[in-house]
Amino acid sequence: MYNQRVFTDYLDAAMHTATYEFLEDSREYYGEVPACQGVWATAATLEGCRDELRDVLESWILFRIAAHMSLPTVSGVELAVPEVA
Numbered sequence: 125m126y127n128q129r130v131f132t133d134y135l136d137a138a139m140h141t142a143t144y145e146f147l148e149d150s151r152e153y154y155g156e157v158p159a160c161q162g163v164w165a166t167a168a169t170l171e172g173c174r175d176e177l178r179d180v181l182e183s184w185i186l187f188r189i190a191a192h193m194s195l196p197t198v199s200g201v202e203l204a205v206p207e208v209a
Contacts, residue, residue, distance in 0.1 A: 137201040157181055159196045
């Protein structure tokens with residue numbers, strides 16, 4: 125089982141690398157975590173986009189852990205996924 129602090133440190137480090145832009149066509153904010161393939165979100169407000177992106181990132185991390193898939197190192201923070209024997 126993972127130490128909650130290590131998980132939170134990883135989540136926070138990844139969120140600090142997030143990029144955001146305002147999409148004129150849809151009048152929404154788009155955010156993504158570049159190091160985490162497929163982690164993106166949209167929302168009507170920047171704060172809503174950040175919240176949604178954090179939820180998506182957390183689900184993405186938990187899925188990869190459950191599937192024993194590796195996680196990228198983000199800003200020097202690692203979250204190792206144990207190998208299955």
